Amino acid sequence: MRSTAWSRHGERPIYENEWVTLSLVDVQPPGQERFEHHVVTLKPAAMVALLNEHDQVLLMWRHRFATNVWNWELPGGIVEHGEDPAVTAAREAVEETGYRPLRLEHVVTFEPNIGMVRNAHHVYVSRGAERVGDPTETTEMQRMEWVSLGDVLALIKDGKILNSGTLVALLHLLATRTAAGGSTPTA
Known part of the structure; x- marks a missing residue:
């Protein structure tokens, strides 16, 4: 060949x-x-899906000026030089939401536009989060909400979740939830 x-x-x-x-x-x-x-x-980025005991994920409603859109996103940000992406994901979660991940699990590292852009995205999930204070980064979001995983597909269908890292993490959670015998979400 x-x-x-x-x-x-x-x-x-x-x-x-x-x-x-x-x-x-x-x-x-x-x-x-x-x-x-x-x-x-x-620069590479890292983000984390924080899950609580009620099968809800913490999402941030935020505006993105480059595309002039509002959408739900996970906490995350740029991996600093020499920083482990897991450390970035945890740091960004605390700064942006005031919640610290309890058990970080690496889901995947992917390239969102692999044909012409180098921009590794490191995606993590934390099953459990501890409130440690108020967000210190106050320009990252309009508001945050714990959203049921059962509502995620409808948000995606309605164009309310557009960020690639957020989509990858949430679709992973939905796929593993269904595979583990959880309820199947509907759109």
Whole structure:
């Protein structure tokens, strides 16, 4: 079987700042001419789905200026240089919600736009959370609510959950809940 892997011959940044790097990568698909392809590199992110004993997940209603949308999201943020993503997820949960995860479980690390963007997302679940105070990051959300997992599919269907990391975590919870014999949510 012939490989369809593209050859990389080099990369050069054309714009860089603390948050984003835009590069041109010299690539060559098999049997084709070489060309330069844009690649965006962003810092990795980590997020956590906090579950309580009532089968509810803590969601934040927040505005995203880039797309000018409001949606429900999980707490999370950028992984600082040298920081373990699990530490990031726990830190962000406390800063944004005032709840500390009790038992972090790594679900998956994925790339939300793998064709042209490098931006690893580390997704965690915590079955249990402890209230440790008020949120210290006050610009992250309008409000937060404990939402029943049974209501999540309807929120997704209604376009109220759009963030990729949030979708991955919640769909994982729904799939494992159903596989473990829990009730099947309806949309």
